[in-house]
Amino acid sequence: MFARQGFYQSTVSQIAREAGVADGTIYLYFKNKDDILVQFFNFRAKQVFASFRQEVDKSGNSTDKLRSLVRRHLEEFQRDGDMAVVYQALTYQNIDLIKDQIKEVSKMYLDIVGEILEKGQEEGTMRKDLYISLAKRFILGAVDSAINNWLRAGRKYDLASMTEPLIDLFIRGIGNR
Numbered sequence: 001m002f003a004r005q006g007f008y009q010s011t012v013s014q015i016a017r018e019a020g021v022a023d024g025t026i027y028l029y030f031k032n033k034d035d036i037l038v039q040f041f042n043f044r045a046k047q048v049f050a051s052f053r054q055e056v057d058k059s060g061n062s063t064d065k066l067r068s069l070v071r072r073h074l075e076e077f078q079r080d081g082d083m084a085v086v087y088q089a090l091t092y093q094n095i096d097l098i099k100d101q102i103k104e105v106s107k108m109y110l111d112i113v114g115e116i117l118e119k120g121q122e123e124g125t126m127r128k129d130l131y132i133s134l135a136k137r138f139i140l141g142a143v144d145s146a147i148n149n150w151l152r153a154g155r156k157y158d159l160a161s162m163t164e165p166l167i168d169l170f171i172r173g174i175g176n177r
Contacts, residue, residue: 003082006089007037034097041090041098044083045105048076056112062120063171069112070143071163077147078159084147091144110136142166 001010001018012033016023030036055068077084090098113136120126146166150159 002037002040002089003085007033007086007093012036037090038098038101040086041101044080045101049105049108051076052109052112056116062116062123062125063167065116065119066113066139066170067163067167069116070139070166071160073143074146074160074163078150078155081151081155084151088144088148088151106140109140113139139170142169 001014005014010033012026013023015033015036016026019026026036030039052069052072055072056065059065059068077087091102114132117126117130117132117135121128121130143166146162147159150157150162
């Protein structure tokens with residue numbers, strides 16, 4: 001419901017009807033609509049980040065780790081397009097109710113990317129003079145932009161197919177050396 005109608009336009013009655021339960025049943029598990037959103041977000045964030053970490057940990061070098069992270073990120077959002085809509089809307093609407101969770105999720109993602117970049121520097125596959133804080137935000141922003149473009153295009157193409165172009169941009173940049 002949140003993905004189709006937006007958070008503010010959705011009602012507990014609509015959510016209950018979609019879930020196939022009575023309105024009162026919802027209140028056995030959630031305090032209100034806000035609580036549904038927070039619990040949904042926390043539950044899915046834990047699932048998604050566990051899959052991110054698993055993919056990164058089983059990859060070899062830093063470039064493969066970054067590729068695995070980006071691919072898994074795009075695959076997860078493509079697999080659950082409604083989650084992608086809700087997450088992107090929450091991120092850009094800056095809803096106070098979920099603002100702290102969004103910051104926490106962003107920090108977790110940036111931490112994973114930071115680990116990968118530092119490993120790349122240790123391996124010698126990534127520049128030593130790399131401004132890691134900026135690079136982390138560049139990567140998150142580029143992946144986020146790819147997801148937003150996919151959503152705006154009506155989910156009409158394979159989002160995960162953007163993995164290699166993104167990795168190429170991250171690793172090789174736009175310059176002609």
